[in-house]
Amino acid sequence: MTEHKRSILIVGAGIAGLAAARALALRGADVTVLEQAVEIAEIGAGLQVSPNGLAVLAGLGLDQALRDTGAVLAEGIALRNSAGRLVTRLELSGPQGAGDYLLVHRADLIAVLAEGARAAGARIRPLHLVARIEPGATPSIVTHQGTTLTADLVLAADGIHSSLAATLNPGSAPRFTGHVAWRATVPEEAKDRDREKANAGDRNVQIFMGAGRHLVTYPLRGGTLRNIVAVEERATWVPESWSHTDDPANLRRAFSGMGPQVRALTNRVTQTHLWGLFRHPVATRWSGERVVLLGDAAHPTLPFMGQGANMALEDAWVLADALYREGNMATALARYQTLRHRRVVRAVRTANGNAWKYHLRRPFSDVAHLGLRVLGATAPGLLTNGFDWLYNHDVTQGSRLVEG
Numbered sequence: 276m277t278e279h280k281r282s283i284l285i286v287g288a289g290i291a292g293l294a295a296a297r298a299l300a301l302r303g304a305d306v307t308v309l310e311q312a313v314e315i316a317e318i319g320a321g322l323q324v325s326p327n328g329l330a331v332l333a334g335l336g337l338d339q340a341l342r343d344t345g346a347v348l349a350e351g352i353a354l355r356n357s358a359g360r361l362v363t364r365l366e367l368s369g370p371q372g373a374g375d376y377l378l379v380h381r382a383d384l385i386a387v388l389a390e391g392a393r394a395a396g397a398r399i400r401p402l403h404l405v406a407r408i409e410p411g412a413t414p415s416i417v418t419h420q421g422t423t424l425t426a427d428l429v430l431a432a433d434g435i436h437s438s439l440a441a442t443l444n445p446g447s448a449p450r451f452t453g454h455v456a457w458r459a460t461v462p463e464e465a466k467d468r469d470r471e472k473a474n475a476g477d478r479n480v481q482i483f484m485g486a487g488r489h490l491v492t493y494p495l496r497g498g499t500l501r502n503i504v505a506v507e508e509r510a511t512w513v514p515e516s517w518s519h520t521d522d523p524a525n526l527r528r529a530f531s532g533m534g535p536q537v538r539a540l541t542n543r544v545t546q547t548h549l550w551g552l553f554r555h556p557v558a559t560r561w562s563g564e565r566v567v568l569l570g571d572a573a574h575p576t577l578p579f580m581g582q583g584a585n586m587a588l589e590d591a592w593v594l595a596d597a598l599y600r601e602g603n604m605a606t607a608l609a610r611y612q613t614l615r616h617r618r619v620v621r622a623v624r625t626a627n628g629n630a631w632k633y634h635l636r637r638p639f640s641d642v643a644h645l646g647l648r649v650l651g652a653t654a655p656g657l658l659t660n661g662f663d664w665l666y667n668h669d670v671t672q673g674s675r676l677v678e679g
C-alpha cells in the first residue's frame with residue numbers, strides 16, 4: 276500500500292522525528308514536523324552512529340551526506356585505566372562499507388536529516404511548542420500558542436519528557452541512576468588538525484576508567500573537534516536536559532585524580548553541559564488511537580552503549596515500513612511496537628548494566644583490567660562478537676527508499 280497523502284504530524288525535529296519525516300514523505304505521506312526550538316540548532320555534542328543506525332541512514336539515502344560532514348570512521352575502542360595505560364583495544368569498523376562505525380556531531384546528523392526530510396517534501400515548523408496531543412479518530416495537537424492542528428496520524432518524537440508518553444503510560448516515573456554526565460567539545464590541537472592525520476591517526480574511541488567515574492573521548496568533524504563525555508557517580512542529581520550548563524571547573528575537579536591525558540583534556544574545556552542520568556522504564560504502551568511514540572519518547576536510554584540515537588533511527592524506519600505495508604493503522608502501530616519492543620528493551624538493559632563495569636575500584640579494577648587484557652590478547656573476537664546482535668542488525672534488510 277502507498278502512503279497516498281496520508282497526513283502526518285510529527286512532534287519534535289530530533290533524530291527520530293526527522294528520520295521518520297523523510298521515511299514517510301518518501302513514501303508519499305503529507306508530513307509536517309513541529310519543533311519547539313527557534314531553529315534546529317547546534318544542540319548536543321558527539322554521537323556514535325553504529326552500523327545498525329548507519330543502515331537506516333543508507334536506507335534513507337543519507338549515509339554519504341553524513342560521511343561528507345566530516346564524520347570520522349572509528350577504528351576501535353581503546354579501554355584505558357585511570358592513569359591512561361592501555362588495558363585493551365576492540366576493533367570496530369571493518370573494510371569501508373555498511374559495517375562502519377561513525378563519530379559525528381549531533382548537529383551535523385540533525386542537519387543532514389532535516390535537509391533530507393525537506394528534500395522529500397516534509398515541512399518543518401520551528402517555534403511550535405506542543406502543549407497536548409489528543410488521540411482519536413482524528414487525532415489533534417494543541418500548541419502553546421493555542422493553535423489546534425489535526426491529521427490522520429500524530430507521531431510523538433518529543434524526546435525524554437514526552438507528554439504523550441506520560442498520557443499513554445501514567446505512573447511510570449524515572450529514577451536517578453546516581454550518575455551525572457558532562458558533555459563538551461574542544462577544538463583539536465593544531466598538530467592534529469589536518470583531516471588526513473585525524474583519519475590516519477586517532478580514530479579510536481578512548482575510554483578512561485577510574486574509580487566511580489569514566490571519561491569517553493573521540494574525534495569529530497574530520498579531527499578538528501574532540502568530543503568529551505565524562506560520567507561521575509554522585510548522590511545528588513541535576514535535571515535531564517539538553518540545556519543545563521555547568522562550570523568546567525567542576526568537571527576538572529571531578530577528574531583531577533586521573534592521569535595526564537585526562538587532565539590535559541579537561542583543562543581545555545571552556546563550556547560544558549551537565550546531565551543527570553535517569554533510568555526510565557521502556558513504555559509499555561507505545562500507541563493510542565492514531566498516535567504513536569518513537570525514539571527517546573518511547574524508550575529513553577542511558578548513554579553507556581551509545582544507542583539512543585541509533586534506536587531512534589531504527590524506530591523511524593520500522594514505523595514507516597509498518598505503516599506502508601499495513602493498510603489498517605491500528606494493526607500497523609501494534610506491529611511496530613511488537614517489532615521494536617524486545618530489541619529496545621535488550622539495548623536499554625545492556626546500557627543500564629554497563630556503567631559499573633567502567634567504574635570499578637581497586638582491587639576489583641586490577642582483576643577486571645587484567646582479565647580484559649588477557650582476553651584482548653588471546654581472543655579479541657570474544658570481546659566484540661558479544662555485540663553482533665546489536666550492531667549487525669539491519670532493520671532495512673538492505674532495502675533503499677532512494678540511493679544516497
Ligand SMILES: Cc1cc2nc3c(=O)[nH]c(=O)nc-3n(C[C@H](O)[C@H](O)[C@H](O)COP(=O)(O)OP(=O)(O)OC[C@H]3O[C@@H](n4cnc5c(N)ncnc54)[C@H](O)[C@@H]3O)c2cc1C
Pocket residue numbers: 286287288289290291292309310311312321322323324403404405406432433434435456457458504550569570571572576578580581582583584585586587
Ligand atoms: C551524555 C549523552 C551521550 C549520548 N551519546 C550517544 C551516542 O553516542 N550515540 C547514540 O546513539 N545516542 C547517544 N545519546 C542519546 C541520544 O542523544 C538520544 O537518544 C537521541 O537524541 C534521541 O533522539 P529523539 O529524536 O528521540 O529525541 P531528541 O533528539 O531529544 O529530540 C526531541 C526533539 O523534540 C523537541 N521537543 C520536545 N518537546 C517538544 C514539544 N512539546 N513541542 C515541540 N517540540 C518538542 C526537542 O526540542 C527536540 O528537538 C546520548 C545521550 C546523552 C545524554
